[in-house]
Amino acid sequence: MRLHHTDTFGLSTALAPLAPRADFPLLAARPSLHYLDSAATSQKPQAVLDAVVDFYTNANANPHRGAYALAAAATDAYHDARVTVARFLGAADTDTLVFTRGTTEAMNLVANAWGRTHVTAGDEIIVTALEHHANFVPWQQLAKSTGAVFRIVELTGDQRIDLDHLASLLSPRTRVVAITHVSNAVGAITPVAEVVRLVREKSPAIIVMDGAQGAPHLPVEFDVLGVDFYAFSGHKMLGPMGIGGVIGTRARWLECQPWQFGGDMIEWVNDQDSTWNVLPHRFEAGTPNAADAVGLAAGVRYLESLDMVQVRAHEVALLETANARLESLSGLRVFGPPAAERSGVISFTLDDVHPHDLATILDQHGVCIRAGHHCAQPLMRRLGISATARASFFVYSDSSDVDALVDALAEAQRLFAPDAD
Amino acid sequence: MPDTSAARLSAMYQERILQHYRAPHGRGVLEGATAEGSRKNPLCGDDFRVSIAVVGTSIREVRFEGRGCSIGTASASMLTDAVRGLEVREARLLIERVERLLQGDAPADAASLGDLIALAGVASYPQRVGCARLPWQALRDALDA
Numbered sequence: 420m421r422l423h424h425t426d427t428f429g430l431s432t433a434l435a436p437l438a439p440r441a442d443f444p445l446l447a448a449r450p451s452l453h454y455l456d457s458a459a460t461s462q463k464p465q466a467v468l469d470a471v472v473d474f475y476t477n478a479n480a481n482p483h484r485g486a487y488a489l490a491a492a493a494t495d496a497y498h499d500a501r502v503t504v505a506r507f508l509g510a511a512d513t514d515t516l517v518f519t520r521g522t523t524e525a526m527n528l529v530a531n532a533w534g535r536t537h538v539t540a541g542d543e544i545i546v547t548a549l550e551h552h553a554n555f556v557p558w559q560q561l562a563k564s565t566g567a568v569f570r571i572v573e574l575t576g577d578q579r580i581d582l583d584h585l586a587s588l589l590s591p592r593t594r595v596v597a598i599t600h601v602s603n604a605v606g607a608i609t610p611v612a613e614v615v616r617l618v619r620e621k622s623p624a625i626i627v628m629d630g631a632q633g634a635p636h637l638p639v640e641f642d643v644l645g646v647d648f649y650a651f652s653g654h655k656m657l658g659p660m661g662i663g664g665v666i667g668t669r670a671r672w673l674e675c676q677p678w679q680f681g682g683d684m685i686e687w688v689n690d691q692d693s694t695w696n697v698l699p700h701r702f703e704a705g706t707p708n709a710a711d712a713v714g715l716a717a718g719v720r721y722l723e724s725l726d727m728v729q730v731r732a733h734e735v736a737l738l739e740t741a742n743a744r745l746e747s748l749s750g751l752r753v754f755g756p757p758a759a760e761r762s763g764v765i766s767f768t769l770d771d772v773h774p775h776d777l778a779t780i781l782d783q784h785g786v787c788i789r790a791g792h793h794c795a796q797p798l799m800r801r802l803g804i805s806a807t808a809r810a811s812f813f814v815y816s817d818s819s820d821v822d823a824l825v826d827a828l829a830e831a832q833r834l835f836a837p838d839a840d
Numbered sequence: 841m842p843d844t845s846a847a848r849l850s851a852m853y854q855e856r857i858l859q860h861y862r863a864p865h866g867r868g869v870l871e872g873a874t875a876e877g878s879r880k881n882p883l884c885g886d887d888f889r890v891s892i893a894v895v896g897t898s899i900r901e902v903r904f905e906g907r908g909c910s911i912g913t914a915s916a917s918m919l920t921d922a923v924r925g926l927e928v929r930e931a932r933l934l935i936e937r938v939e940r941l942l943q944g945d946a947p948a949d950a951a952s953l954g955d956l957i958a959l960a961g962v963a964s965y966p967q968r969v970g971c972a973r974l975p976w977q978a979l980r981d982a983l984d985a
Contacts, residue, residue, distance in 0.1 A: 776909050806885055
């Protein structure tokens with residue numbers, strides 16, 4: 420394990436990447452690139468690219484359809500991908516993992532398939548001020564169309580969910596609590612056990628968790644978490660774009676109505692009515708994205724080989740390294756809780772330099788960061804700002820990335836410093 | 841000899857832009873405005889309002905409000921300097937010239953653009969052209985209002 424060793428002089432030594440850059444073709448081809456935008460999308464290891472090419476080269480047919488051997492190979496590959504991803508996320512009941520295009524589609528699925536049949540006028544839906552728009556707007560719109568009351572949990576001074584406020588909002592009328600596992604904008608990690616305990620104690624609500632930033636960065640055991648639905652995006656966890664999913668408890672899935680209709684999801688179509696296929700197919704209308712599911716499974720196996728406990732430890736070590744170096748910058752405001760309660764995200768503003776200017780200047784130093792509202796406008800509004808700059812780490816990040824970030828920030832500050840006279 | 845990327849960067853963040861950013865001209869509420877336009881950049885939330893006071897066919901006064909990055913703020917500041925006193929027709933032509941400048945098409949009579957020529961460096965940064973364009977779009981909205 421490459422945790423923060425200190426030498427005899429008490430100085431930190433360089434923190435190596437947890438995964439070799441050589442495994443990631445884009446990074447290997449750009450030795451001087453410092454990719455610090457993994458919260459937006461991760462880079463992909465060769466193993467993932469190979470798995471996608473292998474599917475199209477050796478197993479391409481439409482899953483669940485043909486009676487020939489090649490179609491069976493495609494079906495098997497798709498099924499194996501589901502088994503692998505369900506195992507990685509700690510769901511023993513493999514068929515409760517429904518593949519989607521990603522977290523956004525997963526949230527829209529749950530809001531439609533469960534929400535439309537279980538939320539009525541006067542019911543209450545709770546989200547938090549930390550949510551990504553993808554776990555905010557589907558619920559806001561469900562509330563609008565059903566006449567439900569839409570409530571927002573406010574935050575503590577360091578942008579964690581205010582559990583006391585959550586407790587005060589919960590009631591017997593609460594039907595949905597939609598909450599992020601890890602904030603994409605500031606990295607705050609939700610204390611899931613406490614949230615689950617509060618919700619179960621005070622309401623009959625289902626808990627829908629946005630795991631887009633949780634699944635890639637923290638060990639996740641769905642069967643232990645105690646939430647009803649957990650959504651994730653493959654492309655943030657080494658997989659291809661366009662694949663992700665949502666795990667639900669079997670009981671909740673059986674309460675859902677299909678939300679998209681078409682091939683694969685039907686059992687029998689009569690002239691005037693139809694019946695539905697079993698889980699998980701009931702919620703996967705149309706030809707599935709089998710190749711990318713296979714690619715995601717390869718990404719998941721890569722993460723398993725690193726061990727998610729080590730992934731988390733690596734990101735905490737990077738955060739601590741960064742925090743120590745960032746202290747040298749004046750006028751820096753870092754959002755979110757301390758490293759122990761934050762994923763590998765540094766969301767910040769720097770006096771006198773707009774985040775967009777920072778991103779442009781850092782880009783010239785080969786440092787890729789995100790600048791903007793991070794699809795979290797309710798949060799930005801509460802912070803009283805329009806944007807932050809965000810650097811985010813993953814398995815291939817190392818202390819040279821931190822150094823490049825801090826050096827480039829110092830350079831930006833020099834460029835924008837008010838004239839000496 | 842500076843490397844190309846550093847040269848491009850300094851071309852965009854030249855002193856003229858930074859001066860306008862640090863101490864913008866024409867910022868504030870325009871009492872007696874006859875029209876105004878507002879534009880928001882949905883990517884970053886930056887927001888500019890341009891207010892004009894038109895008397896007859898000429899723009900007697902122009903002010904901007906709002907917040908944004910150095911490029912957007914400098915662009916708005918330069919806009920107020922350049923547009924004050926122009927005929928409405930001239931202001932519309934100027935919007936076109938600035939747009940061509942941002943597309944990387946520097947005009948032959950560049951000198952007549954004054955400080956605005958500093959925006960030419962932005963053309964090398966397609967992701968930032970929208971920042972510079974925002975106040976000019978707001979001005980066009982005001983002229984169309």
